[in-house]
Amino acid sequence: MSKPSTGTPEEQRDRRVLLTVHTGRRDVVALAQTSAARLIRGGIGVKILEDEAPDLDIPGAEVVPCDESAAKDAEIVMVFGGDGTFLRAAELARYTDAALMGVNLGRVGFLAETEPEAVEETLSAIEDCEYSVEERLAIRVDVLDRAGTVVGGTWALNEVSVEKAERSRVLDVVIAIDGRPLTSFGCDGVLCATPTGSTAYAFSAGGPVVWPDVEALLLVPTNAHALFARPLVTSPNSVLTVAVPADGNRARVSADGRRTVEVPDGGRVDVRRAGRPVRIARVHSATFGDRLVAKFGLPVRGFRDARHAGPGHELFTSRNVLDREVVDVDGLDAGGTTREVSGGGTYDDA
Structure with a gap:
């Protein structure tokens, strides 16, 4: 893992970011436009693909062909979309030193670095060169x-x-x-x-x-x-x-x-x-385990949180996957019938 140098003022002025965007969604396009405007104001050049340029309509951006030369001289390939968009961007960055940085606007977005609400923090990290680069085996x-x-x-x-x-x-x-x-x-x-x-x-x-x-x-x-x-x-x-x-x-x-x-x-x-590996830029300190928990909604409460109802009885809490409310055996009365539990849900007798 490496960290880019901040470089001299002259080198800073020559910095470029290539945007790849899922242009089929209006909210994605709007986020890419505002992000590009901020980068340009910060003195970083923005490149966009010629097949996306009409939809993006970003003043001051350099329009480049959608081929292996697109990411040439780019420091970052910033991806706005899901994993499919990210993989498309990987094709463009494949034979350059550009690092991929994704903003997840899809469903899972496992490859993306950040969620839409953290875009400002990500842009600040790009402007200040405060990111690390992972090299992923291809x-x-x-x-x-x-x-x-x-x-x-x-x-x-x-x-x-x-x-x-x-x-x-x-x-x-x-x-x-x-x-x-x-x-x-x-x-x-x-x-x-x-x-x-x-x-x-x-x-x-x-x-x-x-x-x-x-x-x-x-x-x-x-x-x-x-x-x-x-x-x-x-x-x-x-x-x-x-x-x-x-x-x-x-x-x-x-x-x-x-x-x-x-x-x-x-x-x-x-x-x-x-x-040649694929380079992926990282801003946040979350571990891969944190990503697994967040992306798949993994339960992190284990047996140590079990409720005990007398010797030999470990009564685990369970989750109602339909209304996403936690219910437990306290929702059953002594006769085993259903009664109301915290949150307004019910626990049905099996």
Whole structure:
């Protein structure tokens, strides 16, 4: 993790921030406009993408093509949107030294650094260079044909999904780690994920949550027809191979849900650590554990908060997920019938 230097006054005047915005929502556009205006007033140049420029209409902003040169000379790529917008921005920042900083305006926004109500604090941190930069492991993907010739490739920040091309058929795969066959099964697909992506598609498929500063690769089968098809966590230097038999179903690769590559009949997909990490800027001191609790609404009250009703009886509080009120056994009278509890809710006799 590194922290940028404040630099000389001349260097400060040359600072630039690229905005990437979910322009389909009016409130997102308005927040991006006010943020851009503040950065410009503070002497920081603002760049916007040419396909977003008409919707943003930001006076004084530099309009740039939406390609690999967009983030050139940018210090920060500031993202206004959800994780989908963030992943799009990662494509633009991929081959530059720009760090990604997200403002969550989506539903979960696990990749974002801040919520809309803390934007002013985030902008102040950018102006004063008071942020740190995390380097997140990314993965490189090579698609090979039956002869072992590389015929395509891509990269991902979250995950690569090797998935069946025909929904009505099962995808047969052979899994190998570091060139050694491990197992084979039929499935809907196989996910190869980074620690950053462990809370995305891989999480939904039953994979483990891995802290982002842990260097590792994940392999998670999806809907496998097998007794041994467990998620695997390997060395960050391993090569994960998903081979597709020539007589099996057609397969394709989806990277971060944004880029696709077809897998030839009898081909294979090799996944390894990318040579270049993705840089993510952080302002707040919240840990990854804090993010898990906040994003997933995890209960943090444990057995030590249990209520005791006599020897041998531990009566735990429970949460009514419909009205989000905490109810407990005090809501039951001696006869086991329902009576009113604090907050106006009721506890129904099971």
